Amino acid sequence: MKQGFWRLAQADPDWVAAIDPDGTEHRAGELLARANRLVHGLRALGLEPGDGFCGLVPNGADGLVLYLAALQAGWYYTPVNWHLTGPEIAYIVADSEAKAFFVHPRFRREGARGAEAVEPHRRFLLGDDKGDDKGDGFRMAYELTAGRPDTAPEGRTAGATMHYTSGTTGKPKGVRRPLNGLDPDDNAELMTFLLQMFGITPGRPNAHLVTSPSYHTAVTQFGGTALHMGHTLVYMDKWDAEEMLRLCERHRITNSHMVPTHFKRLLALPERTRTAYDLSSVRWMIHAAAPCPVPVKRAMLDWWGDCVYEYYAATEGGGTIATPEDWKAHLGTVGKAWPISELLIVDDAGEPVPPGASGTIYMKMTGAGFEYKGDPGKTAANRLKDFFTVGDIGYLDEDGFLYLRDRKADMIISGGANIYPAEIENELMVHPKVADVAVFGIPDEEWGEQIKAVVEPAPGAEPGPELAAELLASLEGRLARMKWPKSIDFIAEMPREPNGKLLKRKLRDPYWEGRDRVI
Incomplete structure (x- = not known):
């Protein structure tokens, strides 16, 4: 069966292709017509193949239409993180050289500040607010599409998406790939290789639950690919453990994309809540973004069965995949290389290391070259021959399975010893009184760095010295004492992005103000 949204929508315009967080259903024919009208409108605005535009939009059909328009007209679409401030948004709009900027009314305030980076006639407000009386310079998006034909351009x-990296060590950079000039449907069919690696099947009845913001690369890629395979996209506005279970039952979800933090929250639900929902439709629950503690993953497999798949990749490319069977045979692995990928583990001199030895992880993916837009220096610095790295540390076993140790930038050097925070975090995370945890190095006059843990207590757990002592005692016999945190602080809520990525710099940087730290 031929795949690709545009073909599928023409063949079955009544297919419910997307469901908004408020339950509004959008049929494929409607989305196709909206995307076509947008292409015609943006062409009239002067956009040509190779140009790009940005969207500051929540999860739902509005952002999906922007995506579908770009991917059939040879444009780059950059979804912008809606948690950013106006100046941060303006930086991305300007750096991406956006020829149009679309803002949802929910984000109008910061969006208006960010819109200053683009000409006034290229600023568009989505929705039906015909008054537009707040004087912030937006045109209404319907003005761009009114009267335009809904026929295929x-x-x-x-086209392609151009996502911006999170900027954990400086300003974010756009990961830009060359356009391939293919027919959009043929290109979409090639994209389905991603989900096919997990054994996911095309067509209906299949439904993909979008659990995290669509401005994240993996969320866009997995959701977009599922759509091109004919799956219905069911959007969450904000992740909630029980709401996810409810949506899985309500819409007979077959596949989704999650992070280990989601698993921890699900497992913390009362047993009566966990067993109240029918999850029998779920066949592929895919996770990534951070190392998953072995007990947490094992508990998910015990609960959900052999449908929990794992992979390792980055905005820049990938990657590895671990089936449930792979993981059970190689506890803690993130999998083996994709058929179109290769892995390379090297030491600080750039020389390959033997199996079992930790080093910097480099990857390459066939036909997936990229550059950091406007930063050839960063592009070159992250390359080793035709491999790239995002700075993660790991090792390969004798069978070629990859294991993550940590981010190179997060590694603690105490008394000359390399200590990996992720190992400590994984041990603390399994404690029932821990909802979330971060471990990092802080200055120590004698040892260079000492180990600090910051813990978000689980509901009902009382933060304080007694809990700190209990957590440390739980490490006895499981972790060498040299790896124990020297101190534990408590926090009401861990600073994580909605995709689960921990913003560790927000916790660590105050301790290093005025000091030099090599990262």
Whole structure:
């Protein structure tokens, strides 16, 4: 069966292709017409193949239409993180050289500040607010599409998304890949390789639950690919453990994309809540973004069965995959290389290390070259021949399975010894009184760095010295004392992005103000 949203929508316009967080259903024919009108409108605005535009939009059909328009007109679409401030948004709009900027009314305030980076006639507000009386310079998006034909535009050519990295060590950079000039549907069919690696099947009845913000690369890629395979996209506005279970039952979800933090929250639900929902439709629950503690993953497999798949990749490319069977045979692995990928583990001199030895992880993916837009220095610095790295540390076993140790930038050097925070975090995370945890190095006059843990207590757990002592005691016999935190602080809520990525710099940086730290 031929795949690709545009073909599928023409063949079955009544297919419910997307369901908004408020339950509004959007049929494929409607989305197709909206995307076509947008292409015609943006072409009239002067956009040509190779140009790009940005969207500051929540999860739902509005952002999906922007994505579908770009991917059939040869444009780059950059979804912007809606948690950013106006100046941060303006930086991305300007750096991406956006020729149009679309803002949802929910984000109008910071969006208006960010819109200053683009010409006034290229700023568009989504929705039906015809008054537009707040004087912030937006045109209404319907003005761009009103009267435009809903027929397919001529000269269709494949576009792409250009996501911005999180900027954990400086300003974010756009990961830009060359456009391939293919027919959009043929390109979409090639994209389905991603989900096919997990054994996911095309067509209906299949439904993909979008659990995290669509401005994240993996969320866009997995959701977009599921759509191109004919799956219905069911959007969550904000992740909630029980709400996820409810949606899985309500919409007969077959596949989704999660992070280990989601697993921890699900497992913390009362047993009566966990067993109240029918999850029998779920066949592929895919996770990534951070190392998953072995007990947490094992508990999910015990609960959900052999449908929990894992992978390792980055905005820049990938990657590895671990089936449930792989993981059980190689506890803690993130899998083996994709058929189109290769892995390389090297020491600080760039020389390959033997199996079992830790080093910097480099990857390459066939036909997936990229550059950091406007930063050839960063592009070159992260390359080793035709491999790239995002700075993670890990090792390969004798069978070629990859294990993550930590981010190189997060490694603690105490008394000359390399200590990996992720190992300590994984041990603390399994404690029932821990909802979330971060471990990092802080200055120590004698040892260079000492180990600090910051813990978000589980509901009902009382933070304080007694809990700190209990957590440390739980490490006895499981972790060498040299790896024990020297101190534990408590926090009401861990600073994580909605995709689960921990913003550790927000916790660590105050301790290093005025000091030099090599990262």
